[in-house]
Amino acid sequence: MNTLAFERTAPRALVHRRAIGEVLLTDDWLRLGPHRFKVGAQWPRGHGFYGPIGDRWHNPLLAAESIRQASSLVSHVFYDLPRDHPTLMTELSIALDSHALRLDDWPVNVELTISCSDVTVRGNRLAGMTMHVGLARGTVSLGHGRMTLSCMRNSIYRRLRGAYAEVPASLPDQPAPLPPHEVGRAVEADVVLGRPLDGTGATDPREGVWPLRVNWAHPTLFDHPTDHVPGMLLLEAARQAAQCLAGPGVVLPATMVNRFHRYVEFDAPCLVRARLSDSPRGADAYEVLVAVEQNGVVAYECALTVHCAPASPGGPR
Structure with missing residues (x-):
């Protein structure tokens, strides 16, 4: 079954968050194909920072942060990227339906359907990919997003960043x-x-x-x-x-x-x-x-x- 339960948050380390309250993704994820996945998220009615816009709409940056967190989870869970490997965003795009973003009386359970393209592996490690993400609340489409990221070993990152790695x-x-x-x-x-x-x-x-x-x-x-x-x-x-x-x-x-x-x-x-x-x-x-x-x-x-x-x-x- 391709259903998600939305019962608990995902482990913090998988989405690179320290505070549980900053984790948007749930511990629901499914593999739909070689490079296709489904991930759950829950958007609260009132987030400490990504709060409602004009008391009427969920903040669109919740979608961006959900996609960012999903990139970490997918990289670690499905592509076995070690958790200490830094990732770099080169693009993050969202296009959302304002009507679907309307607030109601409950938190919103969001399904992220993810297709990965341009998946690059060097040796046995993920080096980069582009994620195409569809977002939905139930049967209603919220919109879509895209994120391109590159990954590197921590030693390479520190060498490239030099003094800025500290x-x-x-x-x-x-x-x-x-x-x-x-x-x-x-x-x-x-x-x-x-x-x-x-x-x-x-x-x-x-x-x-x-x-x-x-x-x-x-x-x-x-x-x-x-x-x-x-x-x-x-x-x-x-x-x-x-x-x-x-x-x-x-x-x-x-x-x-x-x-x-x-x-x-x-x-x-x-x-x-x-x-x-x-x-x-x-x-x-x-x-x-x-x-x-x-x-x-x-x-x-x-x-x-x-x-x-x-x-x-x-x-x-």
């Missing part, structure tokens, strides 16, 4: 945060965009430039120590930039195409540049293009399609 002792001073309501957040600790620095702010209201903020104390984005800025922090920076430009009402991402060109390091400032498309992509839908630059080089890019709606009486969540 977690630094401290962070440089961080910029002051934007007001939380401007980025669709309720608390300052969740804001990853800083107030524009002198000489870097955009003059066109369709554009924005902000310094990236890093907070090692954040329980979700830094669930465990890491030697570089996590990819999910960059996705959140893109979402917050879209909220700034397409707000002040509720801004719900429908699609995100994220490309990671290089590691974002902790020791140098980053600028988040965003531009709102001149023409809408349909009724109340707009495209936002985001790039994160470090040392004058683009390290990450995201193209978002977002839907805009009036703010709910309770304000952003």
Whole structure:
């Protein structure tokens, strides 16, 4: 039977999480074919960080984080990748149905149907693949996603990263945060965009430039120590930039195409540049293009399609 039970969370080590509350996947997984799998996830009605958008929709970044966790689980369980082998995302994309993201009175059990292509093995170890993921809640399609990753031995990773393979002792001073309501957040600790620095702010209201903020104390984005800025922090920076430009009402991402060109390091400032498309992509839908630059080089890019709606009486969540 190709059914999932959704009774318990997956082991933390399989999804590279330390806190049980940060594990979205369940301990249900099935092999459907040589490179096809089904994995369960449960999205809570209120997550500590990936909380509801406008009190109406599940946060689309729950889909992105579910796919990220699934990439780890599939690599370890079905391809026998050792748990100490680092993986690198080069692309993570989602396209979701906003109607299917609507909140109801219960947590949502999500089935991820995964097909892997371009599977590369060096020696007897997985070296990389692309995962094509369909997401569904019951018989209703939530949408789909795609993730491309590469894997390497820990010794090779440390040699390639050099001094950057070590977690630094401290962070440089961080910029002051934007007001939380401007980025669709309720608390300052969740804001990853800083107030524009002198000489870097955009003059066109369709554009924005902000310094990236890093907070090692954040329980979700830094669930465990890491030697570089996590990819999910960059996705959140893109979402917050879209909220700034397409707000002040509720801004719900429908699609995100994220490309990671290089590691974002902790020791140098980053600028988040965003531009709102001149023409809408349909009724109340707009495209936002985001790039994160470090040392004058683009390290990450995201193209978002977002839907805009009036703010709910309770304000952003």
